[in-house]
Structure formats: C-alpha cells, structure tokens
Amino acid sequence: xxxxxxxxxxxxxxxxxxxxxxxxxxxxxxxxxxxxxxxxxxxxxxxxxxxxxxxxxxxxxxxxxxxxxxxxxxxxxxxxxxxxxxxxxxxxxxxxxxxxxxxxxxxxxxxxxxxxxxxxxxxxxxxxxxxxxxxxxxxxxxxxxxxxxxxxxxxxxxxxxxxxxxxxxxxxxxxxxxxxxxxxxxxxxxxxxxxxxxxxxxxxxxxxxxxxxxxxxxxxxxxxxxxxxxxxxxxxxxxxxxxxxxxxxxxxxxxxxxxxxxxxxxxxxxxxxxxxxxxxxxxxxxxxxxxxxxxxxxxxxxxxxxxxxxxxxxxxxxxxxxxxxxxxxxxxxxxxxxxxxxxxxxxxxxxxxxxxxxxxxxxxxxxxxxxxxxxxxxxxxxxxxxxxxxxxxxxxxxxxxxxxxxxxxxxxxxxxxxxxxxxxxxxxxxxxxxxx
Amino acid sequence: xxxxxxxxxxxxxxxxxxxxxxxxxxxxxxxxxxxxxxxxxxxxxxxxxxxxxxxxxxxxxxxxxxxxxxxxxxxxxxxxxxxxxxxxxxxxxxxxxxxxxxxxxxxxxxxxxxxxxxxxxxxxxxxxxxxxxxxxxxxxxxxxxxxxxxxxxxxxxxxxxxxxxxxxxxxxxxxxxxxxxxxxxxxxxxxxxxxxxxxxxxxxxxxxxxxxxxxxxxxxxxxxxxxxxxxxxxxxxxxxxxxxxxxxxxxxxxxxxxxxxxxxxxxxxxxxxxxxxxxxxxxxxxxxxxxxxxxxxxxxxxxxxxxxxxxxxxxxxxxxxxxxxxxxxxxxxxxxxxxxxxxxxxxxxxxxxxxxxxxxxxxxxxxxxxxxxxxxxxxxxxxxxxxxxxxxxxxxxxxxxxxxxxxxxxxxxxxxxxxxxxxxxxxxxxxxxxxx
Numbered sequence: 125x126x127x128x129x130x131x132x133x134x135x136x137x138x139x140x141x142x143x144x145x146x147x148x149x150x151x152x153x154x155x156x157x158x159x160x161x162x163x164x165x166x167x168x169x170x171x172x173x174x175x176x177x178x179x180x181x182x183x184x185x186x187x188x189x190x191x192x193x194x195x196x197x198x199x200x201x202x203x204x205x206x207x208x209x210x211x212x213x214x215x216x217x218x219x220x221x222x223x224x225x226x227x228x229x230x231x232x233x234x235x236x237x238x239x240x241x242x243x244x245x246x247x248x249x250x251x252x253x254x255x256x257x258x259x260x261x262x263x264x265x266x267x268x269x270x271x272x273x274x275x276x277x278x279x280x281x282x283x284x285x286x287x288x289x290x291x292x293x294x295x296x297x298x299x300x301x302x303x304x305x306x307x308x309x310x311x312x313x314x315x316x317x318x319x320x321x322x323x324x325x326x327x328x329x330x331x332x333x334x335x336x337x338x339x340x341x342x343x344x345x346x347x348x349x350x351x352x353x354x355x356x357x358x359x360x361x362x363x364x365x366x367x368x369x370x371x372x373x374x375x376x377x378x379x380x381x382x383x384x385x386x387x388x389x390x391x392x393x394x395x396x397x398x399x400x401x402x403x404x405x406x407x408x409x410x411x412x413x414x415x416x417x418x419x420x421x422x423x424x425x426x427x428x429x430x431x432x433x434x435x436x437x438x439x440x441x442x443x444x445x446x447x448x449x450x451x452x453x454x455x456x457x458x459x460x461x462x463x464x465x466x467x468x469x470x471x472x473x474x475x476x477x478x479x480x481x482x483x484x485x486x487x488x489x490x491x492x493x494x495x496x497x498x499x500x501x502x503x504x505x506x507x508x509x510x511x512x513x514x515x516x517x518x519x520x521x522x523x524x525x526x527x528x529x530x531x532x533x534x535x536x537x538x539x540x541x542x543x544x545x546x547x548x549x550x551x552x553x554x555x556x557x558x559x560x
Numbered sequence: 561x562x563x564x565x566x567x568x569x570x571x572x573x574x575x576x577x578x579x580x581x582x583x584x585x586x587x588x589x590x591x592x593x594x595x596x597x598x599x600x601x602x603x604x605x606x607x608x609x610x611x612x613x614x615x616x617x618x619x620x621x622x623x624x625x626x627x628x629x630x631x632x633x634x635x636x637x638x639x640x641x642x643x644x645x646x647x648x649x650x651x652x653x654x655x656x657x658x659x660x661x662x663x664x665x666x667x668x669x670x671x672x673x674x675x676x677x678x679x680x681x682x683x684x685x686x687x688x689x690x691x692x693x694x695x696x697x698x699x700x701x702x703x704x705x706x707x708x709x710x711x712x713x714x715x716x717x718x719x720x721x722x723x724x725x726x727x728x729x730x731x732x733x734x735x736x737x738x739x740x741x742x743x744x745x746x747x748x749x750x751x752x753x754x755x756x757x758x759x760x761x762x763x764x765x766x767x768x769x770x771x772x773x774x775x776x777x778x779x780x781x782x783x784x785x786x787x788x789x790x791x792x793x794x795x796x797x798x799x800x801x802x803x804x805x806x807x808x809x810x811x812x813x814x815x816x817x818x819x820x821x822x823x824x825x826x827x828x829x830x831x832x833x834x835x836x837x838x839x840x841x842x843x844x845x846x847x848x849x850x851x852x853x854x855x856x857x858x859x860x861x862x863x864x865x866x867x868x869x870x871x872x873x874x875x876x877x878x879x880x881x882x883x884x885x886x887x888x889x890x891x892x893x894x895x896x897x898x899x900x901x902x903x904x905x906x907x908x909x910x911x912x913x914x915x916x917x918x919x920x921x922x923x924x925x926x927x928x929x930x931x932x933x934x935x936x937x938x939x940x941x942x943x944x945x946x947x948x949x950x951x952x953x954x955x956x957x958x959x960x961x962x963x964x965x966x967x968x969x970x971x972x973x974x975x976x977x978x979x980x981x982x983x984x985x986x987x988x989x990x991x992x993x994x995x996x
Contacts, residue, residue, distance in 0.1 A: 128794075129792060146792050146959070148758070148957050149957070166758060166759075166760050191956050191957040192957045193957040193958060193959045193960075221928075221959060221960055222928055222929060222930070222954065222957050222958050222959065222960075223957070224955070224956040224957040225955045225956060228956060229956075241949075242952070243753070243757065244753045244754075244756040244757040244953050244956075245756075245757075245956055246757075247757035247758060247759075248756070248757045248758035249758075254758060254759075257713045257714075257715065257759060258713060260713075260714060261708070261712075261713050261714040264714050265704070265708060265714075268701070268704075272697070272701065276697075277693045277694060277696075277697050278693075278696060278697040278700050278701075279693065279986055280696075280767065280784040280968070280985075280986065281986060281987060282767075282782055282987045282989050283719070283767050283769075283782060284769070284781065284782050284989050284994060285994065286994030286995045296734050296735070296736065296741075297734060297735055298732050298733060298734035298735075298743070299732065299733055299734075300732065300771075300781075300994065301771075301773065301991045301992075305732075305994055307734070314986075314987060317679070317680045317987070317996065318680075318986065320680040320681075320684070321679065321680040321681075321682075321683035321684045321986075322584070322602060322683060322684035322685075322690060323602075323683075323690075323693060324602050330766055330767065331716065331718075331719050331766065331767065333719075333720070335736075335737075337737065345720065345736075346718055346719060346720050348716040356565060356582050358564075492657070492658055493658060494658070513995050513996030514996070516678070516996070517680050517996075518658065519660070519661045520627050520660040520661060520664060520665075520680075520681055521584050521585070521627040521628045521629040521658050521659070521660040522629060522658045523582070523629045523657060523658065524629075524657055524658075532716070549716075550715055550716065550717060550750075550754065550757075551717060551718045551750060551753070553718050553720050555737045556737075558720060558721065558722030558736065558741055559722045559949050560753065560949030560950070560952070560953075
C-alpha cells in the first residue's frame with residue numbers, strides 16, 4: 125500500500141484527521157450543489173463528499189470516471205447520515221493515478237464470455253470474485269499445512285516431457301530445438317519418480333495440460349492440480365485417509381476465515397466435513413443407481429455426470445455427508461499403473477472422490493512391482509519403449525505407494541456453488557479460449 | 561509410513577521390543593558366520609544383525625541386493641559396539657517389497673550427466689540431495705509465510721498464451737486445436753492483470769519456460785519461478801524492501817530447520833542476511849568495476865557473469881554482505897514495461913538482486929500509465945497488436961505497481977554452494993535434456 129494511504133477498513137481510527145486513501149472510483153453522484161464519490165479499495169468503501177465551490181477540486185472531481193485509480197486526501201469526518209460506516213472524507217486533494225476510459229466495456233448485465241474478455245475488470249468489480257481468490261489462498265495454505273505437518277516435501281516436476289507417455293491422445297505437442305516435446309497431463313509419472321527417489325510424501329500444486337476438445341462447465345485445457353503421493357503405504361485406504369483429513373483441515377481453515385463472507389457473497393453455507401468420508405465400492409454404487417433407474421439401457425461401467433450426482437444425493441440422504449469416495453473401479457476404466465486387488469483382479473485399488481455430485485479427485489495405490497507393471501501395461505496395449513525412464517524407476521527398489529490428483533478449480537467450484545469452472549479460474553483456458 | 565513400521569530415528573524408544581522397519585538396503589556385509597544389513601529410511605540408518613543358521617531367513621538375507629525396498633521385523637537390541645546409534649535389529653522376518661536389479665546403474669563415481677539419467681537413484685542415495693528438497697520446502701514455506709502475513713493472494717496464471725507477446729524469441733510454440741499457442745516465459749503480463757483486477761499483492765510459484773539454447777550451469781529451459789507483484793507502491797524501493805524481508809525471513813527459517821545439516825552435507829555456513837541489503841546503481845557498479853579493470857575493451861552496458869561476481873565480491877569486502885541490489889538499469893537493456901526514472905529518462909526504476917555473485921532476481925516498478933506504456937513499446941519497436949489484452953489492462957484504472965521474479969533453483973544453488981542448477985532441480989530440462 126502506498127505508505128501514506130490508509131486502508132478503508134481502518135478509516136474509523138482516523139476520524140478528525142487528514143489522511144490519504146487509494147482506490148477506485150466505485151460510483152459518482154455529481155449533483156447540483158454536492159459531489160459524491162464512492163471510493164473502493166480491497167478492504168471497503170468510503171464516501172467522499174464535496175460541496176461545489178467553483179474551485180479546481182470541483183473540476184477535478186467532475187472529470188473523474190468510474191473505475192479510475194485515484195489517491196484522495198482529505199479529512200475523515202463522522203457523519204451519522206452516511207450509510208458507509210457513518211463517516212465520510214472531505215477532500216483536499218485528488219490525484220488520478222490511472223484514468224479509466226469510458227464507457228467501461230462490461231457492466232453488471234454482461235454475459236460470461238465477454239466478462240472473461242475483460243476478466244481484470246470483472247474480478248475487480250465483483251466482491252464475490254475477489255473473495256474467490258482469497259478462498260483459494262486459504263484453501264491451499266490449509267492443504268499445505270496439513271501435508272507439511274506430516275512431513276511432505278514440496279516438489280516441482282517438469283511440465284516438458286520427451287515422450288507423450290501416459291497416453292498418446294490429449295497431449296499438447298511442441299517444437300523443442302528441432303524435435304518434439306509434450307506437455308505433462310499430470311505430474312503422475314514424475315511424482316512416482318520422486319517416491320522412487322526416497323521422498324516419503326510428495327506435494328505439488330501446479331499446472332496440468334489436457335488437449336481435450338471438451339466444452340463442458342467443468343473442463344479446461346489448463347488447470348491447477350493438487351497432487352499428493354505417499355510412500356510406504358499399507359494400502360489405498362492410507363491415501364483416502366490422507367485426503368479426507370487434508371480436505372477437512374483446509375475446509376475448516378476456509379470456514380474460519382471466510383464462512384460469513386461466503387454466505388453473504390455466494391449464498392452458500394460452508395459445511396466442514398466430518399471424517400472419515402463415506403465410501404462405497406463401484407459395484408455398490410451401480411446397484412444403488414440401477415435401483416433408481418440409472419443407465420436403463422445398461423452397459424455403463426463408469427459413472428456419468430448424472431450417476432455422480434445421483435450417488436452423491438443418495439449418500440447425502442442416507443448419511444448426511446456431502447462427500448463420498450467411490451472405490452474399486454473396474455480394471456477396464458483405470459490406467460495400467462493402478463494396482464489391482466489381490467482378492468479380485470478385475471478391480472483396481474483406486475477411488476474417485478465426489479463432492480456434491482462432482483468428481484474432484486482421482487486416486488489409487490500404484491503398482492510398484494516391475495514385472496506386474498509391465499504385464500498390466502502390455503494388457504492395455506501400451507508401448508513400453510516411450511515409458512522406459514518411468515519403468516526404470518521400478519527396477520531398483522521402489523516402495524509401495526499411492527496418491528491422488530485433485531482439481532483445484534473444481535474444489536472451488538463446488539465449495540462456492542459456481543456454475544462453471546470458468547468462474548473458479550483467474551484466466552480460463554479452453555479449446556476456444558487462449559486470451560486474455 | 562506403513563502403519564506397522566517404525567521410523568529409524570525413533571528406534572531408540574523401542575529397545576527390547578519387536579518392531580518392523582521399512583527402507584532400502586544401504587549396504588550388505590555377508591560374512592562367514594554373520595550377515596549384516598544396513599537399512600536406510602528417510603530418517604536414518606540401522607544395522608540388522610543375523611547369525612547364520614542355515615534357515616530360510618539366512619537364505620533370504622543372502623539374496624538381498626543393494627537398494628532393494630524391504631520391510632524387516634525383529635527385536636531392537638542395545639549394542640554399544642554398533643556405531644549406528646548403539647543398537648541393532650535381530651531379524652525375525654524379511655520381506656522384499658521391491659527388489660533392486662544388479663548392478664546399480666550409478667555409483668559414487670558416476671558423472672553428473674549419467675546421474676541425471678538415473679536421478680531417482682541419485683537423489684535417493686545421496687543425503688545431500690535429499691536435504692536439498694527439504695530445504696526447498698522450508699524456503700518456499702518461509703516465503704509464503706512472509707507474503708501471506710502481508711495479505712498476498714496465491715494466484716495461478718496460465719502457462720498457455722495465445723500470442724508470443726513479451727518477446728517473440730525464446731518462446732516455445734505448440735499446436736492448439738488447429739492454431740498455435742505459446743508457453744509463458746514468465747507470469748509477467750498475467751500477474752500485472754491480477755493487479756489490474758484489484759488483487760493487492762500477488763504471489764505465484766510455478767514453472768516458466770525459456771526456449772533459449774543456453775548450456776551454462778545456471779540456465780534451464782524450464783524452471784520454477786517465484787513471482788511477486790505489489791499494487792499501490794510508492795516506488796521500486798517498496799518492491800526491494802518486500803523482497804529482502806521475504807528472503808531474510810525464509811533464509812532464517814531454513815537456518816532454523818537445517819543449518820547444521822547444511823553445514824555437514826554441503827560444507828556451507830548459512831548466513832541469515834541483515835536488512836536492508838546494500839544497493840548500488842548500475843552507474844556506480846560500472847565505476848567500481850572499471851576501476852578494477854572490468855570490460856577493458858569498453859562498451860558493456862549490462863553486467864556479465866564476471867562483472868556480477870566482481871561487484872558482489874566488492875560489496876562483500878566493503879560491507880560484509882552477501883547480497884546486493886543493482887538498481888537503475890539503463891533503458892536499453894530493460895523491457896518496455898519497466899518504468900523510467902522521472903529525473904533521468906535514460907534509466908529504469910528496476911533492479912537485479914545478486915547473491916554471492918549470481919543474479920537470482922529481476923524486478924522493477926512497472927509503467928502503469930497507458931499512454932507512456934504505448935510510447936515505450938513503440939520506442940522498442942514492439943508490435944502492440946499481439947499485446948492488446950495486456951495493454952487493455954492499463955486503460956481502466958490500473959494502480960501503480962511493481963514486482964519481481966526469482967529463480968528458485970538459483971537461490972538453492974547459491975544457498976547450498978552447488979556448481980550447477982542441474983543439482984538444484986529434481987528433473988532438469990535443457991536444450992539437450994527432456995528425460996527422464
């Protein structure tokens with residue numbers, strides 16, 4: 125903050141004194157005898173009240189435009205008739221730090237796509253959008269706190285890869301000094317290498333890239349992934365236990381800091397989840413859903429969005445819980461590196477986590493036995509040569525491990541009741557959007 | 561950790577009891593009457609001592625290979641003759657969780673390039689490499705702590721851009737649904753948009769991409785950047801003050817947690833810097849350096865690596881300080897968006913931060929006045945059309961602001977006295993290296 129500028133939330137402490145405030149012109153009411161300017165900073169609003177006097181200050185206030193960045197100096201006066209905190213500023217000097225051109229390209233009626241074109245104005249002018257990034261900050265802080273306290277190490281794995289290893293499709297390819305490189309779809313292989321490197325618990329929060337031509341409200345070509353990988357696990361339950369506790373801790377932290385403002389700006393009552401979260405196997409989920417008429421045509425192995433919403437609703441109804449782990453996914457719809465259940469080789473030791481009907485996480489115990497991993501890759505028809513470096517990590521003492529990948533934007537979307545992942549991202553990227 | 565497994569650092573509490581430990585075979589000494597296995601986990605080492613008895617356990621121990629992942633159960637026994645903590649484990653069961661093929665592809669004599677090919681083994685086997693990632697975690701935690709306490713917001717800006725805006729060269733290009741996208745060289749433009757969006761203080765720690773064919777010990781094509789951007793600043797001094805305090809806080813945190821281990825494993829005495837850091841203008845730096853014979857041929861505007869080392873050495877000699885801000889870079893060697901000094905339009909309100917002779921940060925106050933920014937872009941011969949979205953952010957009330965970009969790997973490299981950025985990165989990326 126400009127040294128000399130007082131935050132608007134602190135203004136009450138300065139009644140009777142002359143101070144400077146910095147912010148944006150929120151609204152202008154230029155009347156016949158009076159000029160009113162509402163100034164906004166990130167902490168609040170204040171009314172600047174000036175009686176017309178044909179002086180230079182009057183002219184300067186008259187020339188202001190909405191959303192201009194200004195520094196205004198004046199006396200803070202108690203004024204019980206003023207709605208904004210019962211005080212106002214009587215201006216002595218007005219400095220325009222950066223004028224806003226008129227008209228503004230968006231207003232409160234502008235649709236989503238055009239708001240995204242002018243995202244900086246959209247975020248600046250909507251208190252809910254401002255809050256979203258404060259919540260994001262607290263949420264990440266909470267997740268890191270939990271992970272750090274359990275000895276997790278912050279890793280940064282490469283986004284540039286030499287081969288499109290995990291799956292050939294859905295990968296962006298780029299020119300790289302005369303050859304090709306690929307953008308990582310997830311830190312999956314690399315965080316497993318960190319486990320093989322003797323890092324007991326890995327956390328990484330960073331971008332992941334998906335070359336999917338998906339236009340739904342929950343897909344993006346680039347999003348922020350929260351990745352965790354845990355070594356020396358007894359089984360996949362250890363991974364689910366870590367995730368539910370990490371989320372419960374982080375959501376409690378968000379509730380502490382922002383529950384009231386979230387209720388006010390998003391109309392959402394934030395519930396801190398109890399642990400453990402409910403768990404149902406995919407087979408149980410199918411049984412429950414089919415009783416309710418889901419997939420009448422039959423043949424669906426995976427849950428579709430409707431199935432996800434229905435099973436979440438069922439769990440909410442029967443247990444009161446907003447979260448549910450779906451476990452034991454069939455082998456056919458999981459990647460080759462998911463470990464299979466010893467007692468039933470048709471299912472994997474994997475899970476998805478749903479929150480209010482939306483998938484926010486996929487996780488699993490990984491297959492760490494080299495020979496079994498090779499066999500499973502062959503079964504899936506994978507070419508092992510491009511995965512040579514990855515597979516090598518299992519040849520020299522890789523411990524049992526498992527982990528999860530969570531979409532940060534999806535968590536925010538569900539938490540704040542947003543209609544689209546676009547609203548949960550600062551600058552959204554989709555097949556049709558690479559700007560601003 | 562496998563529930564049933566005791567961390568080796570806690571073993572002393574279990575003397576007389578039967579426990580399980582999980583880790584890697586560090587060394588094997590298979591003698592005529594005795595079998596010794598040193599097991600390592602992330603917290604320490606323990607000796608497993610077995611007297612040969614022609615039983616199945618003897619055979620199992622005999623078949624072990626170095627670096628295999630094992631779970632060993634046995635009785636913890638005080639044994640004053642044993643160097644490793646005066647205790648040993650008398651084994652009752654040995655489970656090989658993942659065998660290591662022999663011979664291992666690297667050993668303590670292997671050179672850097674081949675160690676990088678087998679980075680997981682390189683990191684797992686070298687206590688210094690393990691420490692590096694613990695230090696990275698503490699360092700980031702410390703920087704975030706400082707920034708959060710001052711109200712910073714964690715932002716995730718896109719790495720995919722629609723235009724190669726900041727500078728056409730040195731940008732990776734990729735195919736994007738029938739057109740081209742580019743990888744962000746830094747979050748520069750986007751974090752400035754966050755400032756225009758009303759976020760007062762931005763912090764982002766994430767990957768940046770440079771398509772530079774540089775093969776030095778301090779360049780990479782992908783590295784982790786620590787980016788900060790601050791709104792409503794009085795001037796560039798506010799940015800330098802934020803950085804020096806953030807670094808001092810984070811380094812103090814690293815020293816608290818790891819100073820002894822750093823001294824032991826890297827041979828480096830970590831000094832927590834005092835604030836403020838020394839500052840010299842580029843003009844002063846030139847004067848000092850030229851007196852010492854630097855750039856005898858003349859004509860250099862920027863500091864070369866030798867100049868950076870010399871000026872740091874001079875500051876260390878005259879002030880005792882390891883850090884120095886070089887300020888007021890000439891306009892010719894700074895980007896168009898650096899603000900110029902009102903009293904001298906030939907210099908920018910910018911800085912580099914050197915630590916022990918290496919540049920670890922570039923920062924500046926940014927030009928936030930639309931007309932001035934356009935003029936400066938034109939002077940540099942920039943095409944403004946591809947920067948339209950960026951420039952628009954200055955047309956509607958962008959506050960004065962400034963910020964910095966720091967290379968995380970470089971900070972670790974200097975802090976731990978490493979010869980190369982390759983050692984400060986988990987999986988290095990350079991023009992010739994996209995694997996593992």
